[in-house]
Amino acid sequence: MPLREVKSPTGKDSPYFNSEFVQSKVTASNHKGITLEALRYNMLNQQVEYLNKDIVYEVQDSLSSFTVTDSTGKSHLFEKMSVNGASGFFEVLLSGKLGLLKHYSAAQRSAEDWYTKKKVLSVVRTTDYYVLKDGKTERFTPSKKTVLEIMSDKAKDVKSYLNNNAPDFKNDESLKELFEYYNSLSEKA
Numbered sequence: 001m002p003l004r005e006v007k008s009p010t011g012k013d014s015p016y017f018n019s020e021f022v023q024s025k026v027t028a029s030n031h032k033g034i035t036l037e038a039l040r041y042n043m044l045n046q047q048v049e050y051l052n053k054d055i056v057y058e059v060q061d062s063l064s065s066f067t068v069t070d071s072t073g074k075s076h077l078f079e080k081m082s083v084n085g086a087s088g089f090f091e092v093l094l095s096g097k098l099g100l101l102k103h104y105s106a107a108q109r110s111a112e113d114w115y116t117k118k119k120v121l122s123v124v125r126t127t128d129y130y131v132l133k134d135g136k137t138e139r140f141t142p143s144k145k146t147v148l149e150i151m152s153d154k155a156k157d158v159k160s161y162l163n164n165n166a167p168d169f170k171n172d173e174s175l176k177e178l179f180e181y182y183n184s185l186s187e188k189a
Contacts, residue, residue: 015044015106015123017076018068021051027065041068041078043106043125046088083130083137090130094176096183098150099132100140102172129175142169147178154185 021038026048028034038051048059048066065079066089078089083103094100106125113120131140131150140146144162147169151158161181167174 015042015108015125017041017043017104018070020071022069025067026059026063029062029064031064039066039068041066041089041104043104044108044123046105048089081137084139093172094179094183095132096179097133097186098179098182100175100179101130101132101137103128103130142175144169151182154182157185158182 018040021040024036024039026034026036026039036050040049041047042049042058048063049056050059051057063080065077067075067077069075077092079092081087081090081101083090088103088105091102091104092099093102104125104127106123109122109124111120111122112118129140129142130137133150140150147162148155148158158178158181161178165177167178169175
């Protein structure tokens with residue numbers, strides 16, 4: 001893998017998905033899998049960094065996927081994709097007839113401190129959901145209305161599920177359960 005030494009950002013705001021380096025399984029573009037002992041994901045520049053002998057290296061375009069754990073110990077699978085002209089890493093929340101993806105990004109914002117008149121840099125994190133259906137990926141804002149639009153071919157069953165379970169559209173696990181339910185309906189048909 002091509003390597004380049006990088007310097008870590010300083011300050012209280014961090015652009016990293018996992019602020020600590022963690023052990024990770026990585027798949028290279030040539031489909032070879034390896035385990036790296038100390039890896040983290042930089043959402044600001046959509047790059048993966050790893051630590052070797054106290055030097056941080058940025059892995060260039062040679063990764064197709066990686067798995068990291070968060071601070072709670074939960075595992076997250078990220079795959080490199082290009083969606084609507086933008087490429088980066090997307091977390092695969094669910095695969096199937098109807099897939100659910102989550103994209104994490106970060107941006108630096110500059111603001112002037114009113115009192116000191118100094119410029120203050122901060123990192124703003126955002127997440128977006130995407131639906132993968134029939135080989136096409138589109139942005140998805142989780143709500144009852146958009147779920148019913150996306151799952152219109154099973155609208156009656158999905159509406160019943162929504163009324164009986166009242167899923168939390170801001171919770172990944174709740175969304176996954178809803179998408180799993182839809183996929184199970186599609187498998188039965």
